[in-house]
Amino acid sequence: MTAAGLIFSNIHDQSIPQMTAMRTMASLPFGGRYRMVDFALSNMVNSGITKVGIVTHNNYRSLMDHIGTGKDWDLARRGGGVIILPPFVTAYENPRAGKLYTTRLEALIGVMEFIKNCTEDAIVLSDCDAVCNINLSAVLEEHEEEGADLTIVTRETNLGKADKIGGGPIVYADEDGNVTEFVEHTRLLRGAYDVSTNIMVFSKSFLMTLLLRALSHGYTSFYRQALSYAMGSARIRIYRHDGYYAKIDGLTHYFQANLALLHAQTRDALFNVKDRPIYTKVRNSPPTRYGDSAVIANALIADGCRIDGTVVNSILFRGVQVRRGTVIKNSILLQDSFTGEDVTLNCVIADKNVVIRDARTLSGHTSLPFYIGKGKML
C-alpha cells in the first residue's frame, strides 16, 4: 500500500508559548541537534513515504529554513517530496471565513486540494508535539490487512498521574480493536486509558468523503463531529503504540523530555533503532572541541561546541560555547548560545543565540526551569 504524509506544524503552539512565540511547534529544537518535525518526518520517511505535506498556520519561517528543499530527509523529489502548505485563507464557507483555520478539521479542509491530488492509497497524519520513533510500516500493514478506513495510533496513559493530557481524546475500542467512542478527558477519570497520539492512517477515499461531508455540514470538530458521526458506517481501528513516546506539553515537559535523553534506554529507543534513524538538517559543524579544563559528566553534546568549563546532566545543542570556570548543571543550551567565564547555571533553558556574560548565576527548579528567550543577552 502506498502512502503520503501530512504533518500539522502549528496545532500545539499554545502548549509551549514561551518557545513558540517566534517559531512553530514543528521547528522547536529538541535533543541537541533536532527539531520536533524531524521525528514526524523521519517516521514517515522510514516507512517508505516519499511525499509529505506540512500544514502551516503562522510563524513558519524557521520551519521553512529548517526543511529547505527536504534533501536532508531524502525528500527532494520530482514527484512529491516535502511540500509546505501555507494557510489557504478564503476558500470555504465558514462563519470565520477570511480567518485562518482554528481546528484540525478546518486545517484538513484547507489542504483538501493536496489530499485530492495524492495518488497514494493512504494518508498518514501526524502532529509535531511528540518525540517518538514509531514503525509506521507496521501501522500501515495492519491498516491494510484489517481493511480499515482509519487506524488511530494510541498510547496507554495513566490519567491518575497526568495533570493534563492535551491533544487527542481518549479512544474506546472493543476487543477486536474497533473504535466505539471518543471521549474528551474530564479530569474525573482515573486509571489507564488509550489516548490518541493524533498519528493516524486514513484511507484516502475515506478521508476525502469525510472532509466533503464535514464541509457540506459545516462541521468544525474533527473527533467530536466528523469522526463520531462517521463511526457507524466506517471501520475505525485502534493501534496501540507501546514504545517510547514523550509528549511536549509545556515548558516543564520540554525540559524533562530533553533530560530523559541522558538515559541510555531513551536514546536507544529513539536513535539506535535499526533501519529507523532520525534525520535532521545537516549543518556541517566541526566536531566538538574539549579543552584542558573541561569536566563533563552525563551530558548529551552536539557538534560544533567548544567546552572549557564543567557540564553536568545537561544537553548542549550545536555551536554552544562554555568558557573556563563555568558550571552548567541540569540545563539545556540551544544552538549557538554562549556562556562566558565563571557562569553558574542550574535548571536553565537558554534559547538560540543567548549570551550569558561572565560571572552570572541563574537557577530554576526541575519543576519550573528558568527560560531565557532567543537572542537575549545577560
Place this chain on the structure above:
Amino acid sequence: MFKKKECVAMLLAGGQGSRLYALTQQVAKPAVPFGGKYRIIDFPLSNCTNSGIDTVGVLTQYQPLVLNDYIGNGLPWDLDRAYGGVKILPPYQGQHSRDWYKGTAHAIYQNMRFIDQFDPEYVLVLSGDHIYKMDYSKMLRFHKNRGADCTIAVIDVPIEEASRFGIMTVDWEQRITHFAEKPKEPQSTKASMGIYIFNRKKLYPYLIADANDPASDNDFGKNIIPAMLKAGEKMMAFQFDGYWKDVGTIASLWEANMDLLGQRPVFSLEDDSWRIFTRHDPLPPQFIGDSAKIKNSIITEGCEIYGTVENAVLFPSVRVMPGAVVRDTVVMDSTVIEEDAQVEYSILDRAVSIGADACIGRRRDGTRALTVIGEGISIGAGQTVEAGIMLPDPR
C-alpha cells in the same frame, strides 16, 4: 544554452597512499578519514565550493568503490549541479588506447573531452592528498592579472625538507625561472603544492606531446612543467601562507589530526566562512557518561564516552567504555574500546574492536613509533600490541 564555465577543476584522486599501508587496504588515499568527521578529499572539494568553482572532475583509479560511493552525486558539497557539478572520471577503454592512468598528466590528457564540454578558459589541477583551506579564486585572479600561461601554488618549506618537493626559483615578480623536482641541493624553499592553473589552450599541446612520448613519465612535476618552462611560457608562482599538510605518511596523518587540538589549534575547522563539508550519517549527539574524563580532544556525533580520553581525535560512533584510556590517539568511526583497555599513541582505523584490558601501543615519549590497527581488526581481551606495530603487517 548553458553559460560556459570559466574554470574547471580536475582533482587527482587515484593515489594509492602506499605509505599509509594499513589504512589504505580498502580505500584510496583521498578517502582516508581525517579530523573527526571528514575524509581527505573533503578539503579540496570544500575549497572548490567555497571558491565558487562548481565543476569538478574527480580522477579515480585505485580502490575507487568507497570513493565513488562517498562522492555520489556531490550533494554534501553542494556540487549536485544541473550543469557541471562533480563527476567521477575513471580510466576507460578508447578505440585506440586502453590504458590505466599512467601518470597525472596522462589522466588529464584522457579527460580533455570532459573539460571541453564546459569550454573553460582555465583548468585547475588539484591533488586529493593534502589538508589545507585555500581560496582558489584568489589564485585564479592572480593568474589572470599576471597574464600567466600557468600558475603554480607554492609554500615555503624548511630547507632541510625541500628535497622532498618540487622546488621553484622565482624572480622579483614571482615568475618562475627554474624548477627542480625533488632536487638533491635545493636552490630555494618554495615548494610546489601540486596545485596548478593552466590556460586550457596552452596546456593541451603539451599534454598531447607528452602522451605521444613513450619515454615520458606522464607527470606534471616531472614532464609538463619542465617542458613548458623550457619553451619559455609565462609561469608564475602563487605564494600560499596558510596551513598545508601532506598526510602521506602515518606520522604526518597523526600530526595533522593533532594540529586540530589545543586552545588555539594550529589548524582550525571552526571558521564559519570556510566550512568544510562532508557526508553525514544520521547520528544522535555524543553522550558523555558519568565516569568520563575528557581533556584536549575533539569528539563527534554518535560517540559514547565512559572512559578517559586525552589528546585524541574521535570519529563518529566511537565507544570508550568505563576504565578505558585513549591517549594521543586517532580513533576512526564505529571503533569500540572495551573496559579498562589502554590505547596510547596509535591510529585505530574504522570498526576496530579493542577487548577489555587490552594494551595497544606505549606512552608517547618521542622515541617510539605509532601503532596502527587496520579496518575491522579485533584485538582480544587482555592482549598486548607493542609500540610501532602495524596491523595488518605490511610485510
